[in-house]
Amino acid sequence: MPAKRGRGASPETSRVVQRVDREEETRTAASDRGEASRAERSRTPPPVAARATWRWCWILTIQDGGEEWVTAASEQLRVLPAFLEVDRVELEAAPFLPIKRERLFIRGLRRDCLPEAWGPLPPPLALSDLPVSGVSLESILDTCLPSTSPASMSNSQAGNLRVYKEEIKKYVQAEKAAGRELPSQTACMEVDRNPLKTFGPKWALGKATSMRTAGPPLFLLSVEDMEKPWQEMRMHRLMKIGERCEILGQRRSHAAAFDTEGHAQHAIGNALSPVQLAAAASPLLRAAVESGVLQPGLPCQRVDIMGLPHTRTKETEAAPDAETQPAQPEKLPSKKASAKAKAKEKQKPKDPKRKARAAAKQQQPAARREPDELEQELERILDETFPERHSPRKAVP
DSSP states (O other): OOOOOOTTOOHHHHHHHHHHHHHHHHHHHHHHHHHHHHHHHHHSOOOOOOOOEEOOOEEEEEEOSOHHHHHHHHHHHHHSSTTEEEEEEEEESTTTSSBOOEEEEEEEEEGGGSSSTTSOOOOOOOGGGSSSOOOOSTTTSOTTSOOOOGGGSOHHHHHHHHHHHHHHHHHHHHHHHTTOOOSOSEEEEETTSOTTTOOSOOEEESSBOOOBTTBOOEEEEESTTTTSOGGGSSOEEEOOHHHHHHHTTSOGGGGGGSSSHHHHHHHHHHOOOHHHHHHHHHHHHHHHHHTTSSOTTSOOOOEEGGGSOOOOOHHHHHOTTSOOOOOOOOOOOOHHHHHHHHHHHHHSOOOTTHHHHHHHHHHSOOOOOOOOHHHHHHHHHHHHHOGGGGSOOOOOO
């Protein structure tokens, strides 16, 4: 309410009163605008939810879990993003690299990237799809490194090496006698494992036996000159960390990125071969580029999920053009309805004979089953062995 001015007010008092009036009018106008905006917001309907969009066109995971977990994960990926075609493939590194290392890949590709929306994913690359052959162990190993003396090894490692040499000599002689050619002239073995006591693969020709996070020390041995002293052999030494990296398809220089050889060895044991990754992923990228969904040098465009082909159900397989309504989930009873049902159940008259029938049922002897032939034979053997078992027991004083 504007302030009233007195008759004999001075000019200064009049200016103060006018300023107070203007401030009060400003507050009143702001309050009126706020109430109007709140009323307008209450009348305005809520905005429509934005459409769900998806930007990526392919997925790839590497799993090392059990069979049940992998099956459940692949089925969830097949159903949850229903516009993705999902499969799982097992790839072995041995055709490409001199090591046996199998990995399981779960792959997924948007259905609009496939030639047929309901078709399978393109298979992984095989060695026959490449213009080059697999990498051999001899092409990776450094022939200029010095040999390893058995005296510098522990007693157990030196003893295991002697046993390995005898086994490999017998194998080479048997293969030559049969007229078969050896796959490689270089053997790789886990020198800390006794070949006479160890279960599983202990040595291999032209392949690295194993690369784990904790080792093992791998020894390289040339088989064509095993009759010579170890100083004169072409290969008689431990495998280096850089060679382990290159056997997995990594760069040899990656070993220098770690502080110690133990850290590098641990990383190599957990590392994934990029050759296996490329064999699993490159067919998906090629299909996405050929379909026009993915363009070289540009990020994948975000699309509306509802516009993508989704998983085909049994109804759509029978009639692809028919519009199928999603099944409505069954509604659970509310707490109020459940309480009413329990109260109504309590109000029902109780059967006075129910307890009597239950007691009579417990007192009834169980129906005796006639023993079969096997049980009769067992009873006969027990009677012959323990004739006193049916006699009454004497009371113990």
